[in-house]
Amino acid sequence: MKGNDDVLIEFGDDLLTHIEEMDKQHMRLVALLNNVYELLKEGKREEALELFKKELLSYVEHHLSEEERFMEKIGYPELDKHKKTHDTFRREIYNLGPYIESGDPKAFRQALSYAWGWLYTHIAKTDKKYAIYAKEKGLI
Numbered sequence: 616m617k618g619n620d621d622v623l624i625e626f627g628d629d630l631l632t633h634i635e636e637m638d639k640q641h642m643r644l645v646a647l648l649n650n651v652y653e654l655l656k657e658g659k660r661e662e663a664l665e666l667f668k669k670e671l672l673s674y675v676e677h678h679l680s681e682e683e684r685f686m687e688k689i690g691y692p693e694l695d696k697h698k699k700t701h702d703t704f705r706r707e708i709y710n711l712g713p714y715i716e717s718g719d720p721k722a723f724r725q726a727l728s729y730a731w732g733w734l735y736t737h738i739a740k741t742d743k744k745y746a747i748y749a750k751e752k753g754l755i
């Protein structure tokens with residue numbers, strides 16, 4: 616994980632599952648998180664809030680359900696366990712809301728870095744496992 620004033624969070628190769636669609640979605644998630652932060656930093660609280668509520672939250676739902684559908688399709692044995700960790704992710708993201716509403720970019724950045732730490736570990740460890748499974752089974 617890297618962070619500075621220009622790029623809050625960076626999507627590195629270590630996060631690639633090498634399943635094209637999932638990688639695309641993970642990158643979009645990270646980009647949206649960064650965009651919300653950038654807007655807040657520029658003092659555009661209303662825009663940040665709108666992006667968060669209208670795009671980020673629905674994109675999170677979109678990604679999680681697409682990923683769950685993918686795991687179902689490949690008959691992934693750890694699907695139920697994985698689904699439970701997605702609920703934690705939903706909570707992490709929803710928890711960012713009040714920080715955006717407060718309009719304090721510093722507080723938001725702190726909350727986001729916590730959520731990002733969680734997301735990073737999830738992609739790097741948990742998501743990668745279904746990719747390994749799919750590859751081992753010759754399903755992708």
Ligand SMILES: [Fe+2]
Binds near residue numbers: 682737741
């Ligand atoms: Fe996941």
Ligand SMILES: [Fe+2]
Binds near residue numbers: 678682738742
């Ligand atoms: Fe994911």
